[in-house]
Amino acid sequence: MNTRTKSDGLAGLENLSRKYGAVPVTVAFGDGIGPEIMKASLKVLIQAGANIAIEPIDIGESLYLAGNTSGIGPEAWDSLRRTKVFYKAPITTPQGGGYKSLNVTVRKTLGLFANVRPCVAYHPFIATKQPGMDVVIIRENEEDLYAGIEHRQTDQVYQCLKLISRPGCEKIVRYAFEYARARGRRKVTCFTKDNIMKLTDGLFHRIFDEIAADYPEIENEHWIVDIGAAKLADTPLAFDVIVMPNLYGDVLSDVAAQIAGSVGLAPSANIGEQCAMFEAIHGSAPRRAGQDAANPSGLLLAGGMMLAHIGQPEIAKRVHNAWLKVIEDGIHTYDVFKDGISKQKVGTAAFAEAVIERLGQMPETLRAVAYEGASKPFAVPQAKLRTPARKELVGIDVFVHATKPVEELARDMQATADEIFALTMITNRGVKVWPEGLPETFCTDHWRCRYLARPGKQFNKVMIVDLLKKLTYMGVDFIKTEHLYTFDGEAGYSLGQGQ
Numbered sequence: 252m253n254t255r256t257k258s259d260g261l262a263g264l265e266n267l268s269r270k271y272g273a274v275p276v277t278v279a280f281g282d283g284i285g286p287e288i289m290k291a292s293l294k295v296l297i298q299a300g301a302n303i304a305i306e307p308i309d310i311g312e313s314l315y316l317a318g319n320t321s322g323i324g325p326e327a328w329d330s331l332r333r334t335k336v337f338y339k340a341p342i343t344t345p346q347g348g349g350y351k352s353l354n355v356t357v358r359k360t361l362g363l364f365a366n367v368r369p370c371v372a373y374h375p376f377i378a379t380k381q382p383g384m385d386v387v388i389i390r391e392n393e394e395d396l397y398a399g400i401e402h403r404q405t406d407q408v409y410q411c412l413k414l415i416s417r418p419g420c421e422k423i424v425r426y427a428f429e430y431a432r433a434r435g436r437r438k439v440t441c442f443t444k445d446n447i448m449k450l451t452d453g454l455f456h457r458i459f460d461e462i463a464a465d466y467p468e469i470e471n472e473h474w475i476v477d478i479g480a481a482k483l484a485d486t487p488l489a490f491d492v493i494v495m496p497n498l499y500g501d502v503l504s505d506v507a508a509q510i511a512g513s514v515g516l517a518p519s520a521n522i523g524e525q526c527a528m529f530e531a532i533h534g535s536a537p538r539r540a541g542q543d544a545a546n547p548s549g550l551l552l553a554g555g556m557m558l559a560h561i562g563q564p565e566i567a568k569r570v571h572n573a574w575l576k577v578i579e580d581g582i583h584t585y586d587v588f589k590d591g592i593s594k595q596k597v598g599t600a601a602f603a604e605a606v607i608e609r610l611g612q613m614p615e616t617l618r619a620v621a622y623e624g625a626s627k628p629f630a631v632p633q634a635k636l637r638t639p640a641r642k643e644l645v646g647i648d649v650f651v652h653a654t655k656p657v658e659e660l661a662r663d664m665q666a667t668a669d670e671i672f673a674l675t676m677i678t679n680r681g682v683k684v685w686p687e688g689l690p691e692t693f694c695t696d697h698w699r700c701r702y703l704a705r706p707g708k709q710f711n712k713v714m715i716v717d718l719l720k721k722l723t724y725m726g727v728d729f730i731k732t733e734h735l736y737t738f739d740g741e742a743g744y745s746l747g748q749g750q
């Protein structure tokens with residue numbers, strides 16, 4: 252399917268949207284239900300008065316299947332770099348290996364570091380487990396395990412690298428506080444697992460505490476993510492804005508959207524220093540494609556976030572309040588339709604028409620949105636580089652593929668130590684197994700052998716090269732190394748569990 256086919260139904264709308272001063276917006280009609288919900292959403296936005304100039308691009312399934320494993324081509328990148336605003340319908344990632352996630356590619360390539368997901372309940376008009384819920388999840392969007400750096404290192408063990416950077420944490424945490432301040436929110440909560448990942452999640456938490464001090468009028472708190480998630484599912488009213496690293500945010504924003512009512516209603520904004528992308532959080536629901544049945548609400552509300560972003564908050568407000576009125580009037584698509592609550596079951600196009608008919612009206616029971624603060628957009632935090640810390644090499648972790656008993660491995664590895672450095676520890680999957688390991692500990696074929704400089708001695712990279720040479724001659728199958736540094740005297744590496 253090509254772009255022309257997908258955007259066919261837009262012929263009239265494109266003309267309507269080409270007014271003087273129209274803001275260029277790159278639009279992808281997506282796959283599955285994408286073209287239907289995108290056309291419906293654009294129709295509402297434009298009827299409400301959105302002044303946008305639509306630049307359609309083709310991405311997703313058709314490109315994947317034509318052999319483009321990234322799902323996006325050079326013309327689409329040109330458009331995105333030109334408009335810097337992307338309104339995107341969901342796309343289908345074909346089954347099977349080899350296809351990279353287009354979402355992750357776009358987010359990371361355009362530096363869209365903040366993923367903003369409001370999760371709101373529409374009680375009593377849409378069934379919800381949590382009436383009154385109104386939580387905004389701000390998920391870090393570029394780092395963490397989503398760096399996608401994975402390796403198989405031994406017969407038994409695979410690895411995924413979790414990368415967390417100081418500029419990355421500073422940007423997302425400051426964004427969360429700026430968002431809270433601009434939108435009149437009272438509290439920002441941070442979720443991490445820093446009781447286990449003391450360096451990576453520890454950095455996120457530390458920076459949260461540092462930055463929170465710059466916003467004394469906003470309450471702040473930190474929860475360990477597991478109990479925080481349980482509390483969020485059980486008592487979401489305890490939270491307001493929650494900021495978290497990528498993986499937790501990915502999982503918990505879907506959970507929060509579903510608890511609020513339905514993932515089909517939830518929009519998201521992906522914000523960067525220069526570009527921004529707006530989309531629904533759900534996928535392309537291929538089984539519903541072409542039936543005029545899908546709910547366009549998530550994408551439509553994302554369109555509202557886009558209008559606020561490009562300086563048209565009044566239009567966003569018009570769309571959002573008309574949408575709330577439709578929800579109140581019980582005009583619902585099949586996914587949220589409930590006998591006894593809903594009044595009329597409609598398809599995608601009729602739902603959009605119902606919103607258009609109510610443009611200018613306000614909800615009576617649900618809280619009308621004001622887009623407060625959206626008209627005074629806040630500065631997106633820029634990455635700041637600091638004076639680098641004094642870095643000193645103090646040792647090395649050598650990872651080894653071996654199936655021998657740990658005592659034998661320790662003897663081999665100790666044979667390479669000298670008067671400068673010593674073998675201090677061997678761990679297996681992070682647990683110390685030498686010296687003084689327990690026979691109960693299950694061991695795989697993947698060992699970490701830690702060498703540290705002896706007191707008063709200096710370690711250097713030539714020693715590392717010599718050490719690896721010795722290991723090679725001895726037939727030790729080392730599979731990777733990690734240098735151990737101190738930064739301004741503070742250890743830049745974790746201890747082994749049990750050490």
Ligand code: NAD
Binds near residue numbers: 288354530539549
């Ligand atoms: P999905 O969100 O597409 O669908 C899950 C179910 O939710 C569907 O069966 C459908 O019944 C329902 N649903 C979703 N959106 C709806 C809507 N707007 N109206 C009514 N019902 C709706 O998830 P999936 O089935 O796991 O994924 C399908 C495809 O979408 C996959 O190829 C996946 O890779 C892709 N996907 C894309 C995005 C994106 O582009 N942002 C996000 C998630 C999944």
